[in-house]
Amino acid sequence: METMGRHVIAELWGCNDEKLNDMSYIEETFVGAALKAGAEVREVAFHKFAPQGVSGVVIISESHLTIHSFPEHGYASIDVYTCGDRIDPNVAANHIAKALEASSVENIEVPRGAGPVRIKETSVNALS
């Protein structure tokens, strides 16, 4: 397995607060995002916090997807990390942003396993 990977860090603001608090919906969204990107799902672990918020991870053969949601702030913190160059992590990240109805998305991409870390690109998109 090659060490080289792409790690997309996505900051989602202005999300639908009900969806951010719906663990089943988030879990389905994340598994769907992984499959849409062409990844192979290996482990799924989600946790619902009281009084609100969801954290979770999908481990894929190609690395992982994670979320931490803050319904009270309309904010979700997303990571999509894929090893190799077969899968585009942005496909999954964009699927998640749309499913959570984010009105503002900031993505940065961090190259992993390829020597010294250099931040590759930053994009900020107001979606509405």
Next chain:
Amino acid sequence: METMGRHVIAELWGCNDEKLNDMSYIEETFVGAALKAGAEVREVAFHKFAPQGVSGVVIISESHLTIHSFPEHGYASIDVYTCGDRIDPNVAANHIAKALEASSVENIEVPRGAGPVRIKETSVNALS
């Protein structure tokens, strides 16, 4: 819960290849790292790949720790993400680097949930 968090991305090279392939050891190390940093462990999910390599996550109340190991390259890709300012993610990241006997560690810290992403610091340490 406040959205503000600290996300340490650590690239570990020159690790002990046997430890990188020992799922039980890695799981214990990660749970230990979380507890040492003062985090509360919520979910633990690890996966062993054939012929080698381990991926895993510890979901903590304060976010997550993840690893993807590549024993054949002596490389481990680590993330330690902690919300709030009570916990220092570097405590956990350093514990893990030591446990895996990394000879070279590069950490970058990404602030999360605090508006536009600005990379906070980069450190490269040759440990041996």
